[in-house]
Amino acid sequence: MDYQTRITPAKEEAVKVLKEEFAEYTGYIFTDYRGMTVEQITDLRHQLRAKNAAYRVVKNRFAKIAFNDLDRGGAEAHMVGPTAVALSKGEETGAVAKLLFEFAKSAPITVKGAIVDGDLFDAAQIEAYSKLPGRLDLISILMGTMKAPVQKLAATLLAYVESKQGASPAAAEAPAQEN
DSSP states (O other): OOOOOOOOHHHHHHHHHHHHHHHTOSEEEEEEOTTOOHHHHHHHHHHHHHTTOEEEEEOHHHHHHHHHHTTOTTGGGGOSSSEEEEEEOGGGHHHHHHHHHHHTTTSSOEEEEEEETTEEEEHHHHHHHHTSOOHHHHHHHHHHHHHHHHHHHHHHHHHHHHHHHHHHHHHHHHHHHHO
16 A cells, blocks of 8 residues: 555645745755754844844755745755755845854754755855855955055055155255255
């Protein structure tokens, strides 16, 4: 006799709720939360809310169905054992990943992998991704690089003007002595 899962309205509703929530986000970082206390999970959720992200403990079967319905396949590999998902929007995924790896230093949380903008990452790849500078950091680096030549030119011109001003009083006194 084959075992068949009984589909109940409560299960359908749970999958629907997960699918609606997952649809709002573009970054999904899968973690193993075994050994974490309620206080640690609450603290992590507060830190993630500051980054406009969420942290959800999910039932693997329901989450797999929701990800497949949203065409975000590949999550099955990371959804083994107790799983919680850090959900992030847009370019905040790197900052969320960085926060999770920092948090893992003081709590028993393990990052299993991620889906970022439809791309599947394993644990090592998402750790490397977390070490990359964010969008605003990259823009500031670019602006600093772009303004460096102009800043150098301005400093050179200022030094030239100051050297001429320093020489002009002596030059002005010399013709006055000749008269």
